[in-house]
Amino acid sequence: MGAASSTSEGTTTQPTALKRIPHDLAVALDPEELAAHDRQWTPLKIAIWSAISLLGGLSWVMLAVVRGETVNAIWFVFAAICTYLIGYRFYSKFIEKHIIRPDDRRATPAEYKADGKDFAATDRRVLFGHHFAAIAGAGPLVGPVLAAQLGYLPGTIWIIVGVVLAGAVQDYLVLHFSMRRGGRSLGQMARDELGVIGGTAALIATLVIMVIIVAILALVVTNALAESPWGVFSVGMTIPIALFMGCYLRFFRPGKITEISIIGFVLLIAAIIGGGMVNGSEWGQTYLLLDKVTIAWGIIIYGFIAAILPVWLLLAPRDYLSTFMKIGTIGMLAVAIVIIRPEISVPAVSEFATSGTGPVVAGTLFPFLFVTIACGALSGFHALIASGTTPKLIQKERQTRFIGYGGMLMESLVAIMALVAALSIDRGIYFAMNSSPALTGGTVQGAVAFVNGLGLTGVNLTPDMLTDMATNVGEETIVSRTGGAPTLAVGLSHIMQQLVGGTSMMSFWYHFAIMFEALFILTAVDAGTRVARFMLQDSLGNFFPKFKNTSWRPGAWAATAVMVAAWGAVLLMGVTDPLGGINTLFPLFGIANQLLAAIALAVCMAIVAKRGLFKYLWIVALPLGFAAVVTISASFLKIFSTTPGIGYFAQNRAFSDALAAGETSFGTAPNVLAMEAVVRNTMVQGVLSIIFVVLSIIVILTAIQATVRAYRQRSNATSEDDAVQSQIYAPAGFIMTPPEKVLQAEWDALPVHKKITIKGH
Template identity: 50%
Template sequence: MARIRSILTWTIVALAGAGALGVVALRRGESINAAWLLVAAFCSYAVAYRFYSKIISAKIFALDPNRATPAERLNDGRDFVPTNRWIVFGHHFAAIAGPGPLVGPTLAAQFGYLPGALWIIIGVALGGAVQDCVILCASLRRDGKTLGQMAKEEIGTVAGYTALVAVIGIMVILIAVLALVVVNALKASPWGIVTLGLTIPAALFMGVYLRWIRPHRVLEASAIGLVMLVGALYAGRWVAENPTLAPMFTFDGPTIALMVIAYGFVAAVLPVWLLLAPRDYLSAFVKIGVVLALAVGILVVLPPLEMPAITRFVDGTGPVFAGKLFPFAFITIACGAISGFHALISSGTTPKLLQHETDARMVGYGAMLMESGVAIMALIAACVLSPGTYFAINAPAGLLGTTTESAAVAIQQWGFTISPAELDQLAKNVGEASILSRTGGAPSLAVGMAHLFSRAIGGTSAMALWYHFAIMFEALFILTTLDAGTRVGRFMVQDLLKHVYAPLGRVSWYPAVLLTSAMVVGAWGYFLYQGVIDPLGGINSLWPLFGIANQLLATVALCVGTTVIIKMGKQRYAFITILPLCWLTLVTMTAGLTKLFSADPKLGFLSHATLIADKVASGALPAGIKTAADAARVIANDRVDAAVAAFFIISVVVILVASALEWWKVLAGHKPAVSSEVPFQPRAAFAAGD
């Protein structure tokens, strides 16, 4: 009876999902409701979880509730702590959810909602969630080893070191691009900058409170911090409306970039309890709160999607970023479908917390499905805007010009209509002087969220508050990623430099701390600054680099996963990681080679450098570049970007070749298929009759 009911239920879920997906994919010419997208996504997730993730948990790893986990065997009350699975799920989700799945789908909306939606749904089920779950299971069976350690032990030393260096490179690009998103959201916005600026003393106050006033009362301090954030929001409005103060807090992009760089350096050398830890608590709350609010907002309003299913920009002429649908839609969405970074978390804290082996399916596969749901909601928030509004916010000034009139004309030429008056009115509604060319995804997501939230609560008059709330929330956790990332980068650099000069590895020696922090901040600061002054809008060059880097890390993770599966003798099921691995290799290689060698200067770094050099040689300066020295700098930047892309491509090849060799050795019988798993031990609690 139960069996029949189960079959019936799953048939209904599958049919509902397929039907909704059909509507999303096939309906043309009239706008569809966001509800179709939600139903399609969530039914697909349910089916994927129930059936596809079972291959990993039951067939490959045969997760066993009676097998002791590292948390039980190595319980030290510190690192290894058996923890309730819902707590681990929440903790893991809070760790993997960042600004990536919000920004990526927003940018990819330039192709219309359909390509993004399909890749987010299919990519997560067959790629992202598989990667997270397989790496979590592999690490769980190896006492919580990290991805780098597993790459070294399973594939070989070369792959291990390549992965290590790649992680540092990816960190640098990640921080730079996220910082660029913040800069673009805050330039010429006194409200935004005052609000975000005030979150820093709020976090410092929490740090002091937790240390001296009421030690260890984290929730109490967080509650105070949240109230202070609301205060910061209103203080920002007060400054923006004050004719004397507003100009004092209006800064251009390069100035804000320098501020962010200075902030990054100071934050990285301050003690963690003072700034980073309290703000981390705060941003975890805000993150979970906003995800819930976004879900409720979409469900209450059930908005129609104004963006067409597919736009003409699939041909590669899009203003938001250059490049055709393939491979750039996949590179751009990155985190919402598959993110290599998650492999670091799945092989970091999480495997050391799981109480039962079987929890790995829910935490590894399930949390990634939820992250993908966030990406779908971000896509919806971007697509509820009219296409004219969306492109006005996301296209660079080089294409739109600097007035609402010139923007309206440019957008008209792309086939969408919006009047200058509408753009002025929208800017006024969200409390900004202008919303034109606020590239980077965060502002258009904030406008979309403000649009949704204000329809649910407060009406148009509340739109400006909602907009700046959304900007604050995105910037808050980008800054947290920024200083946590800088700090981690510093430790990794110190770890490498100690081989050169031993004292440089000492984490409490101030000269070493200052030097290595400056190196890391200098590295991402360089990319940030070049992005800010880039006449094409730095997102165009940096976001694809970030996407390629992130997918490269996913390639490493899937190589490790495949090797582990083959060495377990489960090659019959190795398709589960090989399938996404093949696709990602195709995507990263195509994108990387295009960014390097494309003859289109909007796309190829090298051809852009050549174009500028030719123009300078012929005596004319290209548009947006004022002096010959600027031109020389643009050319140098292009070459650095090209070198970074080349480095990522070579890393992919090195790791793929090393892995393929290892697979061949094992499959051809030249090397015994020996799994490096820690042998089975029964759970103590089970043995005692739990």
């Protein structure tokens, strides 16, 4: 452990004797030259940044101050992009200068541990795509949709400001710290920095959180596929398509990934079109019109089989498809929003923000907005990715800003587009789709009566609106299709049909969107189960050594079964919940994700403190403090609130009391069986909330303890790997700066045999 290697000011007088010019050419730019370039404000640069600031400012005024009948969607996009650019150019550079302190003379793990496989230097732009594909999933698409009930402004502000000050900071720090430690995982870093207690709590919390996240993602997909023969067929077809792709790559043409992905994509489109025919056929209506419980069992069985099959057969090919679809669809939606520029007539802040009685997710704006929109603003799950594959592939230290901070900004933009898509549909339809069947009765009449009864200004829902929309998107009904995915699909189809195909194409676009989300989620379910299984086996291995051997079949199968049973139980609880499912469980998902973020930020804070950078500790302490306050207060409300709609135990007590009083129906539960289910579910949810919050408080306290200890000792220590001299050069950002161009040209002019110097081991 070299305390000596921690000082990386970037000057040439270093105890580690790292050289800027180890052989013929420099591997890093002169820090003086870099700083000079940053300080040099040419008139052109000033003009560009003034224009960005003005446009951003104007967009925020249009969103937050001007109160017209409607607001155009383009202002969301401009406000987001301009704020991201400013945050990236100024705040991330500030963090780079004062906390990250990258040193391009140091070799990255991809260079000094190079093995050509797991550790391999990857072009920064390609790695940006990789990293983005790994962090972006269904989360940023679903959360903003549910938060739209609070009006457009709270969600927009949190997504944009939250990412700049919290989400992107977390991703950037974790990525960089993990890279400086040879690509160590978050769990290992937690143990190194926080000791045994904090480390163990972080590990258990990660495992439990993983289970909850997988369960709720599965619930989202269940809700999207229930009562939808079209969806069941087209999403079901992804399984044989992926199996075919897997076999093609294994036996026929290994490595031809792009080729098979294009074939797979064409087959997917065929499956969506085929789904339309199946939907119209008699056998489709007879065999594929499935209820939620059946779909949930299907996903549980599928999840188990998928997680024990070899990766090459199902997971890897579906991953390729998912990446392909992700980049394509997000690009397509961006183009469509810019061209169509939908008008949005939702109020800036709705009455539910303060009353807390919103039917979609219960609770007031604070703290529930910040747990409903997790991914897209701040997502703890990213810390697992940023301390996984990505740090092992980075070429040069200075690239972490572009990949870590920049990658998260992209994800935030996806969340903004999802929000715009959800906001662009009629508000009455929005509430009819997102209120639980317990409230609407699941019928068109019930939904119309319920939504109009909410007394929202400007909302006048008619039965025709609901049945027409259902017919247009090729579904039996759109009433109470909770979970966010169907709403986003309606929004996307509403926008896309204006660009391509008109009303007759809406059903295609709707099912395209459902397929797109289901692909991510099924991959996340499969991968999450595998990761959780390994974590469980690793822990069990401490007591029964045999479990450590992950290729021991019975052990692997047993551990997989345990993990599937865990998330499967929560999933079944969600689909059978008499209170609705999504509205009671989604807060748990958000809280779990944000608590993981608090854990990751706590580890980062301990690392920064140990390096003695107290003056800039606030950069980490600010998002950590916010995440901690939000999640702990949300957890406490879920545990202690006396309002049954919000507090799990209050709900539990209300129903147990009713049962004790001999009542045979209570609230939205029509019979004793349903009442008992509510008592059971709320107990499980309440206990889970307690486990989460206790584990997180332990982690945060140990991190504070480590920080205080570091301050007392005036610590300058580090748990980084020792510095190794770099032999290669690459630019840092997407576009090369003039000094980078000059150096790159020199490297390009080198004869080939001199360039390959990555040796490793």
